[in-house]
Amino acid sequence: MLSRSSLVLALLTCFAFTTMAAAGRIEQKSFMKKSYAGSRDRQYQVFVPSGYTGQSPVPMVMVLHGCGQTEVNMINETRFKDLAERDNFIVVYPFITSFDPLPQRAPNCWGFFIDEHIHEGAGEVEDLYQMALEVEAAFKIDPNRRYVTGLSSGAGMAVDLAVAHNEYFAAAGSVEGLPYSETSSSVAFLGCNVQGRFKPVSAVVAAMRAEQSKPDEQRPIPIMAIHARNDCKVNVTGSEHIRDSWLDRYGINRAAVATTDCTARGVACTHTKYGLPRRSVVETVLYEGDRGFNSAHYWVGDNSGQFANPNGPSASELQWTFFKGHPFADNPPPSVSITSASATGTSITVTGSAAASAGPLAEVSVRLDGQFPQPQKIASGTTAWTVAFDNLRNNANYLPVAIAKDNDGLTASVTGQAVAVGVPPNNVPPVVAIDNLSIRGDCITLIGSASDTDDQVARVEVQLATRGFKPADLSQGSYQYQECGLPAGTYSTQAQATDVLGAKSAIASGPNANVSDLEVVTANWQVHMNAGRLRVYGARCPSIGFGACDVGFLEIFSANQFNPFPLQRKAASPDWYVHRENIP
Template sequence: MFPILWRLLTLVLCWLVSGAASAGELRQKVFTAKSYAGSRDRHYQVFVPSTYTGQDAVPLVMILHGCRQTETNMINETRFKDLAERDNFIAVYPFITSYDGMRETNCWGFFLDQHIHKGAGEVEDLHQIAREIEAELKIDPNRRYVTGLSSGAGMSVALAVAHSDYFAAAGSVEGLPYAETSSAVGFVCVNPGSFKPVSANVAAMKAEQQQPEEQRPVPIMAIHSRNDCVVNKLASENIRDAWIRRYGLSPSPTATLDCTAEGVPCTQTRYGSPQRSVVETVFYEGKRGDFIGTGTHYWVGDNSGQFADPTGPSATELQWAFFKAHPFREAPPPSISISAAQATGNSISVNGTASASAGSVASVTVRLDGRFPQPAKTASGTSDWAVTFDNLHMDAIYVPVATAKDNDGASTNIAGNPITLGSPPPNAPPSVTISSASVSGDCITVAGSASDPEGQLASVGVELGTRPRKPAGVSQDKFKYQECGLPGGTYATRAQAADRAGATSPVSSGPDVTVSNLQAVTANWQAHMGAGRLRVYSAPCASVGFGSCDQGFSEIFLANQFNPFPLHRKATSNDWYVRPESIP
């Protein structure tokens, strides 16, 4: 046992002095359970690169951990954080946090029916996490992607099927087909697992995708070791074949490439059309394990870890290149502009232009927002369009909002300048109400509603205690704000809304909330070490050397080995403890 510990300590020290971290910012977030079935509170982390300014929309990539892992494994063992810093995109790392059913530690429920359908369970929670990020950061709706390892790859496949109208493309590393069972996981080399016939996977995909907007084939890349004894390569072959049958593709490849790297043979195969693949497989000669398949199931080609090996083709680089080549649509959405909007008596006329870079504009609709909102009307014309609203309420302000939609269903909105009819009363300020304020760990979430009598709500700002006011995410008449990494203490919650004319609402006060002075993080020892919680401690800590402030690494490893365990600290301290009662 002690020689093993010595080797582990040597590895730990190597990790401590290895490579510099990415220069962006990791933000800890908490997703609050929703009212649909199977929803749960979930932690997740978002990497925002230093190059992100908020001015231009950027891609989003969601990366899902596998069994016996947390999101920290994917942060440290893949290279998506580095590529996000290099190429300016948002990387999000969800943590399953808690779960139901019989499953191995921290497995996503890709094999449980209640978690793989739109509108419920884990697949919907992950979709909603992505939408939360869109409410806070400027995300390009044409470039939203998801991938994962093992059970996380199985859930990535489920997201590609259940939310084909949302994600542009998906990836799978050592993953499994849609609606597969847990029997497909073999665990040992002599047992390849028991797989459903491909026809059953296809039937499940068709049953899930019944709406017209769900028929788009989501491009997918499946990466798999030919020597994986935990999830046999037949899993990715079945992903490939299910996609081919579901979307009526030719089984003949359009291209075969050599992706050999660092002496590891690798073949990349494309299916679809020469211009745009729909399925790509990457099969490589991964490491061979012992009888029970130890060391054969991992993320390949990036960093080292419990389920990661740097030798071979980079799964991160391969998938990012695939994602970049597969936006949701090849052509950008249509463009629209309002040329003029004028009032005559109790009527308002609005006209403008619209265009589509590929195809044509199918329709233009216009609505009027304000105290007396008018429903959308279809304009006459498309390239040059016009619409008139008659018999409007006088003494009011209206804001025209025009929408262009192309033949592929993509749409673009634009709001024009306010139009005044008659002599409206002085601008009434907006209103705001805090409906809830909750605490999870060191995160506070404040939510509520806001409105403006003239339909010109511009923003909502939230204050926590004496901290500066910060903008909340606003969607229609709802707002939500979350801040993490807060020190222990009691915080008053306040919100204020503003309209486009600069008028502000009275400050709305919500309930006081209290963040505990103690923080706890549960992860395995590699993740704790990667985050700096396990490190070399010195006096006055009770344990001097590598480990926590109250226990040495050997004691910690003997008690937990590779299983997750909690570490605790005061919010104002950088010293972590195994036992909360040891914290001074």
């Protein structure tokens, strides 16, 4: 139980945050477990600035909490929300939500040190990437300006994301973080007198190279590492190894191109850049931390908080400035077109052209989709290119797909017309089914299967009632579709699949979904408060003052402490209730 003075302080914090959060809005989201190993249901919150209209693409910054924290700490204790309101970008705040207890880890730690969670295609690193894709499906995000950062274990996971998905994120940040594939032994559990043990940089570089084996993963993703020189929990060696592993992995000169004094609020600080004078690849910000505050292991220079110290250079402002100066590429992506695709016997020759807005193209590659797909081949030439596929299966259709990549790593693709080898049989349409339907609050989720006996399924689309067909997430013969914010009512469900040659399946119908006129959200009081569900209610509510419409905050906190509890309201009503029977 909180003491009376602590409770008063908590209430004052509530009021202050409620006032501060007036600009823009925070949306609470649910991430549904995927089929790959290590995936879990997770919660996350998205800050949408008041200037966002959905008409023009905006940047996206993902901010990851550290051990013992939730996404609420990052909302309150960093300044990304304020910067997003000022400069009009989307901020994503994931919450780890749940995790396997083994190998042993402290509460709410991201598994930056667990092999199952740091590789593309599985675990937490893939869940976070898929979460970013969900945000892109809901909001208009600039693909040239996607960023990720975090604190402590969240910084370690941000580094993991930067390595595992460097083809997706434009740049990354790390505050008191650790290099890729580092072990938990790097964290000092016994205070300032016993430092953690770190892998040699060569082992980190080898792990990075092993993870980045594909041609589109060779781009040196820019990164900024911020660290207290006297951090007793994660030694500054962590950020020094981030720097050194990046320089070695991408062949960057170890000599700094710029060093400046970033001293702020009396805290000594040095900002160093590596790469090219016009565009750095690695930047470090090393400052003198306050060992009297969490052993100098905290988010620096922004708001006060349990894991944040306002004294020093602003980690949020430094990283946002770095991010703004590091889009995925300084130039727009290339263009590519297919001029012709023709068959001779059991061979297909594809020709075309490509161009980059500045500088030469790196390569053009072509693959053939269809019932007997052919792997990607590097074309001969770039601005004018050609590629031949020989010894193809006879009596089949093939669909050419060309991909151009420039020297910045940006890509563009185009799909041509189907080419017949021999006399293919009539194209059999795909088959689709709705296998499972679930309803959570105002969200409907459909999971199903799609297959094609003579071709590949290109896409699956789902329709709820008469809301129009919308694309589902398709992966290895299964698909998932989620739509939230639905008004109360009964929704029929339909799905349709299309193969790569354009044949459509019959429309599959699933069970009806009934969305209640009651919206129910389960979260702890901090999350409810941040979303405006716990706030000051006026005279029309049974409870006057801070809390829910029918119950005051003291009673709510006494019953639930920091544990999650449900609040409910009628759709579109501004008033939230603890007890359903009190809703008029």
